[in-house]
Structure formats: structure tokens, C-alpha cells
Amino acid sequence: MDRIFIMGNGGSGKTWLATQLAHGLQYSAHHLDDFHWMPNFAGERPRDERDRLVARAVDSSSWVMEGIYGSIIRQVLPRVTTLIWLDISDDECISNLLQRGQTGDGTEEQFEELLEYTRGYRLRKNHLNSFDAHERFFEEHPLQKLRLCSRSEVGAFLRSLEGGAKRTSEGALR
Numbered sequence: 349m350d351r352i353f354i355m356g357n358g359g360s361g362k363t364w365l366a367t368q369l370a371h372g373l374q375y376s377a378h379h380l381d382d383f384h385w386m387p388n389f390a391g392e393r394p395r396d397e398r399d400r401l402v403a404r405a406v407d408s409s410s411w412v413m414e415g416i417y418g419s420i421i422r423q424v425l426p427r428v429t430t431l432i433w434l435d436i437s438d439d440e441c442i443s444n445l446l447q448r449g450q451t452g453d454g455t456e457e458q459f460e461e462l463l464e465y466t467r468g469y470r471l472r473k474n475h476l477n478s479f480d481a482h483e484r485f486f487e488e489h490p491l492q493k494l495r496l497c498s499r500s501e502v503g504a505f506l507r508s509l510e511g512g513a514k515r516t517s518e519g520a521l522r
Contacts, residue, residue, distance in 0.1 A: 418476020
């Protein structure tokens with residue numbers, strides 16, 4: 349588990365899990381929103397700039413990365429050693445977003461757009477940021493992969509790492 353990518357719907361817990369794994373493994377954490385959006389959600393970053401930032405991040409030997417953007421996932425997958433798909437129900441994702449609220453400096457209007465986008469995850473067709481695309485990415489990934497469908501499965505996965513992991517002299521979980 350040197351280069352871990354976590355994908356799933358908005359509100360599925362990608363950022364939370366990435367933070368937990370990065371902290372436990374002492375890896376850097378990267379969030380596709382930070383590559384895709386300009387600071388303060390002031391618009392989309394130019395694609396060539398975004399792709400350069402992503403390439404720089406995935407060039408290192410170990411990291412945890414999370415997000416929903418299929419075009420970036422396609423760019424990253426050749427470097428991913430462990431793919432995690434958080435296939436959490438849409439209702440739970442919406443509930444999580446409502447409990448969390450808007451993050452960063454986003455507006456209420458942007459938050460409403462996020463809720464609508466999240467509701468459409470399983471409905472979008474021929475779209476790289478959809479359930480169907482994530483399912484294809486998952487099925488085609490040749491290396492280690494996990495599909496976690498509930499909070500209890502996510503918790504069990506984290507506990508398995510803590511219980512079965514050995515600490516190196518630097519204190520990182522392996």
C-alpha cells in the first residue's frame with residue numbers, strides 16, 4: 349500500500365479516510381478538489397496546470413489521494429498500488445454532507461450544487477464522475493483493490509491495518 353487512491357461519491361468519506369490513512373502511514377495526502385479548483389473554489393483550474401500538479405504529486409513513492417474526478421483518476425491509476433472504492437449509499441452520502449456543511453470558502457450556492465451532484469452519482473451515464481465509471485475503474489484495476497460499502501466496513505478496514513501492521517523505526521504503519 350504505497351500509493352493509495354480513494355474514490356467514491358461526494359460525502360462518502362473519502363477525505364476522512366485519506367486523512368486517517370495518511371496520518372497512520374505517515375504519507376502525504378492529496379485531494380483532487382485542491383488540484384481541480386482554484387483557491388476558495390474561485391473556478392476550475394486550467395486543465396494543463398491541474399494535470400501538472402497531479403503529475404508532480406503522484407511522482408513520489410508513497411501517498412494517499414482521494415477524489416471523484418474520473419479524468420484525474422485515469423491519469424493517476426497507472427501509479428496506484430491500492431484502489432479503494434467507497435461505495436456508500438447515496439442517502440448516507442447526502443446525510444454526511446448535510447452534517448458536515450460547506451467546507452473551505454465555498455458558497456451556499458456551491459454547496460447546493462454539490463448536493464445535487466451527489467444525488468446524481470448513480471444516475472449519470474457516460475460520465476467519468478459517476479458510479480458506472482468508478483465501477484469500471486475498479487473492475488479494471490489490476491492491483492490491490494477494496495470496495496467498502498458501509499461505515500462498519502471502513503472501520504473494520506482501518507482496524508485491520510492497526511492490528512496487523514508493524515511499525516517501522518520511523519513509526520509508520522506498514
